Amino acid sequence: MEVMGINGKTRIALWVIGIVAAAALVAFLAVFFTRFEAGKKFVDEFFNWRVFEKTMPYVARGLWVTVKLAVISEVCILAAGLMVAMVRISKVKPFRFLAAVYIDVIRGMPLLLQIFIVYFGLAYMGLNLSQFVAGVIALTICYAAYEAEIFRAGIESIHKGQMEAARSLGMGYLKAMRYVILPQAIRNVIPPLSNEFIALLKDTALVATIGLAEVFFRGREMMGKYASVTPLMGAALCYLIITLPLMRLVQYMTTRLSMKD
Amino acid sequence: MSGEYMVEIVDLHKRFGFHEVLKGVNLKVKPSEVLVVVGPSGSGKSTMLRCVNGLEHATSGHVFIEGVDITQHGIDINAMRQKVGIVFQSFNLFPHLTVLRNVTLAPVKVKKMDAAEAEEKALRLLERVGLKEKAEAYPAHLSGGQQQRVAIARALAMDPDLMLFDEVTSALDPELVKEVLDVMKDLAREGMTMMVVTHEMGFAKEVGDRLIFMDDGVIVEEGPPEDIFTNPRSPRAIDFFSKILSHL
Numbered sequence: 001m002e003v004m005g006i007n008g009k010t011r012i013a014l015w016v017i018g019i020v021a022a023a024a025l026v027a028f029l030a031v032f033f034t035r036f037e038a039g040k041k042f043v044d045e046f047f048n049w050r051v052f053e054k055t056m057p058y059v060a061r062g063l064w065v066t067v068k069l070a071v072i073s074e075v076c077i078l079a080a081g082l083m084v085a086m087v088r089i090s091k092v093k094p095f096r097f098l099a100a101v102y103i104d105v106i107r108g109m110p111l112l113l114q115i116f117i118v119y120f121g122l123a124y125m126g127l128n129l130s131q132f133v134a135g136v137i138a139l140t141i142c143y144a145a146y147e148a149e150i151f152r153a154g155i156e157s158i159h160k161g162q163m164e165a166a167r168s169l170g171m172g173y174l175k176a177m178r179y180v181i182l183p184q185a186i187r188n189v190i191p192p193l194s195n196e197f198i199a200l201l202k203d204t205a206l207v208a209t210i211g212l213a214e215v216f217f218r219g220r221e222m223m224g225k226y227a228s229v230t231p232l233m234g235a236a237l238c239y240l241i242i243t244l245p246l247m248r249l250v251q252y253m254t255t256r257l258s259m260k261d
Numbered sequence: 262m263s264g265e266y267m268v269e270i271v272d273l274h275k276r277f278g279f280h281e282v283l284k285g286v287n288l289k290v291k292p293s294e295v296l297v298v299v300g301p302s303g304s305g306k307s308t309m310l311r312c313v314n315g316l317e318h319a320t321s322g323h324v325f326i327e328g329v330d331i332t333q334h335g336i337d338i339n340a341m342r343q344k345v346g347i348v349f350q351s352f353n354l355f356p357h358l359t360v361l362r363n364v365t366l367a368p369v370k371v372k373k374m375d376a377a378e379a380e381e382k383a384l385r386l387l388e389r390v391g392l393k394e395k396a397e398a399y400p401a402h403l404s405g406g407q408q409q410r411v412a413i414a415r416a417l418a419m420d421p422d423l424m425l426f427d428e429v430t431s432a433l434d435p436e437l438v439k440e441v442l443d444v445m446k447d448l449a450r451e452g453m454t455m456m457v458v459t460h461e462m463g464f465a466k467e468v469g470d471r472l473i474f475m476d477d478g479v480i481v482e483e484g485p486p487e488d489i490f491t492n493p494r495s496p497r498a499i500d501f502f503s504k505i506l507s508h509l
Binding site for chain 2: 159161162164165166167168169170171172175179180183184187
């Protein structure tokens with residue numbers, strides 16, 4: 001089989017070159033990290049097995065908090081995002097305007113700032129929320145704005161003849177939305193929404209700044225205790241264990257959905 | 262206004278921005294009448310049709326369906342629309358539902374019909390349009406002619422008193438036009454009141470009780486199809502029919 005004009009012999013040659021180059025790189029790194037002072041120091045700092053062994057169980061326990069925070073937030077975000085999107089496309093101008101303002105203001109501010117405003121702002125108002133609840137609220141407020149835009153794009157991508165057909169059968173606006181428009185729109189937005197969920201999962205680390213003992217918080221805590229970067233690498237591993245398979249899943253779903261069209 | 266007419270349009274105007282598409286249309290359609298609407302593109306015939314089921318709002322004037330003014334504020338437009346079925350040029354079937362569920366959706370969700378009863382009725386209608394065996398297929402797997410016949414069954418499932426057809430064969434390959442027209446002819450014979458926007462002059466001649474020729478937002482000529490074809494009076498109608506009929 002000819003791929004882009006590359007014949008079999010050239011392909012084998014390219015493979016050989018690639019393998020040789022990769023082996024050379026590995027060898028170079030191995031020598032650097034085991035024979036040179038700077039390299040050895042780096043490994044000791046970042047990949048210290050003794051520290052890893054001691055701190056990993058503690059850091060990994062934060063994963064449960066991270067996942068719980070992401071999943072509970074995501075449920076709230078999907079509901080809020082869909083609602084904001086519906087308001088954003090409603091025929092009542094003031095409503096539409098308010099939704100647009102919300103979406104733009106929220107997207108124009110750092111999430112970190114929003115977490116602080118929610119946690120400390122509500123505390124000043126006498127509402128002493130747990131860091132977890134404050135985290136859910138802040139993440140929902142922020143991500144609902146992004147996901148509202150995704151929902152809106154999904155709804156607007158459905159041909160207007162669909163709404164007309166549904167309405168002309170006597171369905172009200174909301175019934176037409178529920179039975180005709182949204183089932184089609186949601187199918188279209190599953191891939192982008194999944195990507196948002198992956199982003200959310202990583203952004204839960206920001207809630208550590210108000211003291212929630214999730215993965216990153218625990219990693220940083222152990223970094224201080226053991227004066228080593230290794231616990232942070234453990235935290236990184238925790239995120240990757242979840243995000244890497246999720247990314248593959250999204251890729252798979254996206255191809256499956258586009259194949260159906 | 263009495264309920265003597267199925268549809269009564271009084272001095273209907275429709276403007277899109279600065280562009281006036283309908284410039285005072287007056288029209289009455291009797292029960293069981295088949296009205297054919299012809300005219301050059303941009304003449305306002307589709308817009309008029311869409312005003313009859315409220316898909317477009319009249320800028321001024323009135324549209325009465327069975328004596329009820331649907332341009333009035335506070336009218337239950339959803340209830341009115343159940344009496345008026347429409348079939349579109351672009352089919353607009355619901356692609357995420359099977360043929361059967363396309364037909365049963367509105368009866369079940371709007372009329373609160375029992376699901377089993379709705380299915381039985383849908384299968385009867387699909388049989389009538391010759392597509393019973395496609396009940397479980399999705400619209401994407403049907404030809405244009407089949408999709409359009411499903412769209413007709415879907416509209417009929419609401420038991421409308423009036424059916425609107427908006428250039429329903431214009432998007433079809435020539436060899437698929439007949440199967441759709443045949444369904445419409447059957448419907449006309451059974452006494453359905455129909456308003457049909459079409460370029461199919463053969464259909465107009467065969468089943469049309471009356472034909473109106475529209476141009477530039479008004480009705481220019483009106484009468485039995487045969488008469489207007491053979492003896493159009495206005496220059497615009499003469500020009501239009503000479504172009505269209507020369508193809509036949």
